[in-house]
Amino acid sequence: MLLSLVLHMYSMCCVLPAAVLLGTAPTYVLAWGAWRLLSAFLPSRFYQAVDDRLYCIYQSMVLFFFENCTGVQMGGENMHSTHGSKTENKVRDLIKEGILEQLAMQRRLCLLVSKNLYFLQVLKILLYGDLPKNKENIIYLANHQSTVDWIVADMLAIRQNALGHVRYVLKDGLKWLPLYGCYFSQHGGIYVKRSAKFNEKEMRKKLQSYINAGAPMYLVIFPEGTRYNPELTKVISASQTFAAQEEFLCKECPKIHIHIDRIDKKDVPEEQVYMKRWLHERFEIKDKLLIEFYDSLDPERRNKFPGESVNSKLSLKKTLPSFLILSGLTAGMLMTEAGRKLYVKTWVYGTLIGCLWVSIKA
Numbered sequence: 001m002l003l004s005l006v007l008h009m010y011s012m013c014c015v016l017p018a019a020v021l022l023g024t025a026p027t028y029v030l031a032w033g034a035w036r037l038l039s040a041f042l043p044s045r046f047y048q049a050v051d052d053r054l055y056c057i058y059q060s061m062v063l064f065f066f067e068n069c070t071g072v073q074m075g076g077e078n079m080h081s082t083h084g085s086k087t088e089n090k091v092r093d094l095i096k097e098g099i100l101e102q103l104a105m106q107r108r109l110c111l112l113v114s115k116n117l118y119f120l121q122v123l124k125i126l127l128y129g130d131l132p133k134n135k136e137n138i139i140y141l142a143n144h145q146s147t148v149d150w151i152v153a154d155m156l157a158i159r160q161n162a163l164g165h166v167r168y169v170l171k172d173g174l175k176w177l178p179l180y181g182c183y184f185s186q187h188g189g190i191y192v193k194r195s196a197k198f199n200e201k202e203m204r205k206k207l208q209s210y211i212n213a214g215a216p217m218y219l220v221i222f223p224e225g226t227r228y229n230p231e232l233t234k235v236i237s238a239s240q241t242f243a244a245q246e247e248f249l250c251k252e253c254p255k256i257h258i259h260i261d262r263i264d265k266k267d268v269p270e271e272q273v274y275m276k277r278w279l280h281e282r283f284e285i286k287d288k289l290l291i292e293f294y295d296s297l298d299p300e301r302r303n304k305f306p307g308e309s310v311n312s313k314l315s316l317k318k319t320l321p322s323f324l325i326l327s328g329l330t331a332g333m334l335m336t337e338a339g340r341k342l343y344v345k346t347w348v349y350g351t352l353i354g355c356l357w358v359s360i361k362a
Contacts (some may be wrong), residue, residue, distance in 0.1 A: 003090045015234075017065035017066075020061075020065070020323075020327055021061070021062060021065070023330055024058075024061070024326040024330045024351065025178075025179050025180065025326060025332075025347075026330075026333075026342075026343050026347055027326055027329050027330040027333060027343075028326060029346060029350055030184060030342075031054060031329075032051065032054055032183060032186075033049065034349075035047070035050050035053075035054065036186070043212045044187065045213055045215070046213060048213055048215045051164075051186075051187060052164030052165055052216070053091075053164055053349055054164075055163075055164045055187055056163045056164030056167070056342070057322045057325065057326065058322070058324075058326065058345075059154050059158075059163050059164075059166070060158065060163060060319045060321075060322035060323075061319065061322040061323045061326055061327075062151070062320035063151075063154055063158060063163075063314065063319050064316075064320060064322065064323045065323075066151055066155075066321065067155070067314050068316070068319070073115035084248070093293075094124070097333035105332035107151065125247060126257045126258065126304075126309040126313070127156075127258045127260065127309060128258065128259050128260065128305045128306070128308075128309055129258075129259070129307070130262065130305045132160060132262070133159070133160065133161075134160065134161075135160055135161055135162045135165070135216065136160065136162070137216060137217045137218070138217070138218055138219070139219050139221065140153055140156075140218065140219065140221065141221050142221070142222055144222035148169070149222060150220070153166060153218075153220045153256065154166060155314075157167045157218050158314065158318060159312065159314070161216075161290045162216065162218045164216060165215075165216040165218040166188075166218045166220060166293070167187060167189055167190075167210075167217065167218065167219055167220070168184065168189045168191045168219075168220045168221075169189070169192055169194065169219070169220070169221045169222070170184060170189050170190065170191050170192070171191070171193075171194065171314075172191045172192060172193045172194075174191065175358040176185050176355060176358070177348070178347070178350075178351040178354070179346075179349070179350050179351055179354060179356065181354055182353070182354030182355070182356055182357050182358050183354070185358060185361070188206075188210055188215065188217075190203050190206055190207070207219075257293070257304065257305055259289060259305045261282075289305060289306075293305060309319070330343075
């Protein structure tokens with residue numbers, strides 16, 4: 001009973017952020033929708049520039065709560081990579097025909113691959129590597145073991161002033177999210193099915209459209225897909241046993257370690273045979289790193305990656321204004337009867353229209 005009470009009180013800490021993030025959704029979608037209509041006859045690059053700015057504002061508000069209300073810390077020096085072993089086929093598909101190289105816009109291609117080592121709510125993130133301060137067009141490849149993996153991508157992007165350029169390859173089911181399911185597709189998100197029905201041609205077409213428009217690209221992919229498979233009963237049991245032994249529910253949440261390697265596009269083989277071997281070599285490096293992380297004979301080298309981690313505090317100037325703008329506009333809308341009606345109609349009709357749109361287009 002006491003443990004349940006503690007957990008319930010702890011969960012209430014998420015109520016305010018969740019209420020604000022969900023509550024501002026109609027405001028955000030109305031602002032985006034107005035710009036979509038106004039820019040209908042303008043070159044796509046103008047629409048894209050403002051859309052990226054709007055997306056940056058919303059995601060900055062998300063990071064305001066995550067970095068300031070959960071005590072998250074970040075660090076970084078000496079980048080390396082950890083690749084999920086299921087990435088090979090999808091990466092190979094992206095690379096062939098030059099799609100991946102074009103997305104890099106003839107600049108630096110970065111493969112940012114994170115390994116999240118524990119799952120619960122995050123209080124500290126340790127980043128190993130040389131996170132560049134300037135914008136880069138990149139492909140971000142990460143394994144998917146935590147509910148905060150997408151937040152990690154945002155945290156890295158905002159430190160490169162590229163938050164608005166983040167676009168995701170998403171599982172198909174997310175397109176039914178109220179309001180956002182449709183918007184993510186409009187922002188450049190690509191919905192894919194984890195089966196033989198995967199429409200590679202459509203994915204290439206959408207990526208190519210952004211290349212042609214010259215849109216900056218911070219493309220985030222989680223090739224491993226879902227974080228949880230109920231059919232893997234042995235894995236689930238082992239995970240629960242480990243959590244109980246470590247008393248995760250009775251003390252502060254553990255750290256998440258991210259190991260990153262920035263790889264120039266010229267170092268990625270273009271021919272299929274050599275590229276496949278290159279990927280296998282990256283997987284071998286990842287496996288060795290993880291073995292060393294978990295099972296090193298030297299206690300000093302255990303539970304950390306090679307190199308140093310340096311805390312990186314994100315200034316409130318980058319997140320607080322977004323929170324004030326969106327929450328202020330939403331509060332203003334809700335203070336009038338007409339505003340409240342518009343707010344409710346946006347939730348209802350916006351969701352219905354969005355679902356109809358994605359059922360046809362996405």
